[in-house]
Amino acid sequence: MTRLSSATRSAVAAARLVVVKVGSSSLTTAEGGLDPDRLAGLVDALAARRSTSSVVLVSSGAIAAGLAPLGLARRPRDLATQQAAASVGQLALGHAYVESFARYGLRVGQVLLTADDVVRRAHYRNAQRTLSRLLALGVVPVVNENDTVATDEIRFGDNDRLAALVAHLIGADALVLLSDVDALYDGDPRLGGASRIDEVADASDVEGVSAGASGSGLGTGGMASKLAAARLASVAGVPVLLASAADAARALSDADVGTAFAASGRRLTARRFWLAYAADATGTLTLDDGAVTAVVGRRRSLLAAGITAITGEFQAGDVVDLSDPTGRVVARGLVAYDSTELPDLIGRKTRDLPTEHRREVIHADDLVALAHR
Incomplete structure (x- = not known):
């Protein structure tokens, strides 16, 4: 595989505080339920990065992790069953992270958020303080949308946007989006004929890019949501790397895989960022x-x-x-x-x-x- 380099990739590799988002399809089996090997591989990469940087993990997978224990063949469509699956799956996911990070002597803390926690200024500041304190105590925060109580009116819609908001909320130096796709393409790579995009300097580089839907039936985010999240973070001054979860080790070390999005805007204060992007x-x-x-x-x-x-x-x-x-x-x-x-x-x-x-x-x-x- 070709090794890629740029100032943006160097910035991601050198980031002292990095937010990492992983999608449901990268943690679970096609039938539902957690994949122990995939989760362990992710934690291996996070623990290695944790030796030089502070890390916040935004993890999908709660609903998907609850499917198999509840005997559900696919992700439910109705909100009540999604919340029930999340209730079961959230415990399984949290327990799996606790055990896996313990292999490296690392503690984890769960932070469940709804959009209301970001839209309301007081809640936003509370979330900010909680995450900052967890990091100061040497804990790896594991953030997820609180699917057990979130309604259609107060949902983020996908954890990609949540990750971009968290990256700015805590003043992260970089955002890494991990999924089942190895990079951004100018079309759907599953249909053939699409070209890979290695670097995005500003929004004009991705004008007209057609981003497909989620590659699996387990998550809510597709490439469109990842592109939107990368834009949101980059215009607010946070460099972004989009890569495959299978390449997590390289993404979190040299950052020489995937697509790199340069920080194309100036970093806003937390208050102005909330006003511009988080508040309704x-x-x-x-x-x-x-x-x-x-x-x-x-x-x-x-x-x-x-x-x-x-x-x-x-x-x-x-x-x-x-x-x-x-x-x-x-x-x-x-x-x-x-x-x-x-x-x-x-x-x-x-x-x-x-x-x-x-x-x-x-x-x-x-x-x-x-x-x-």
Whole structure:
């Protein structure tokens, strides 16, 4: 196999804190249930990396691990049965990790998250503190979506996105996505004729790439979700390596396999990253061209005079999207007014407003531009 090298791969190899995500199909058999050999091979690679770096593992596999014990032939479609399978499988998965890491004298701690834990600012900070403390205590955190209680409304959708969010939440130096595919291709490699992509410098390198669905029936993530997660992490300043779980040892040592995504954006503060990528927007404010220039180009506060329309229902302190006249979302921010207050204020200059309303609609400190995406 050809050995690959680049500045991005060197950055992944040298990362002092790395988040590693592994998919269900890389840990389980086709019939369901954990594959001891695959899990042990992954832990071998993680333990080797752990000797030089701090590691956080984002692991899928709870639902898949619960299929065989419950006598289920395939991943269930209904949420209640998925939650039941996750309840059984989560214990089996956690126990398997405890035993496997113990071979190297390493302790593991389980961290189960729902999207609500990332969307809500207070929960986000709690998750951040918990993970940081586990790392400080020398523990290997094993993170998974809390499938036993997550509903359709509060699901991440796949653990690839969860891994990208966790990478920024803890200030990771690199993200490694391991799956049953060895790299990113410009088409579905199973259909033939697809070319492998070794390096992605920015989003333009993967424009038009057709990413197929999950290669197995055990997981929710396919190449599309991995590509989205890699973009999310890289534009926020975190280099990414996408590789096969079978190549985990090389991915976590020299990083000379798979596809490398360069960190194409500047690293945001945890608060601004939460605002831009993790929080849910409850409404939209449409801006005129002058306000777009002020907010995005000059990082100024948003004033009522620059707003032309409002959609959605929100309260002061909620996150809202800011769109340009064409409807393209260009920024996000914490709004200072309820949606019931703003209609009487928009389009009016500050000096023409009642005294109690002569303040910014969104302060510059509570704004983040999304043009870099």
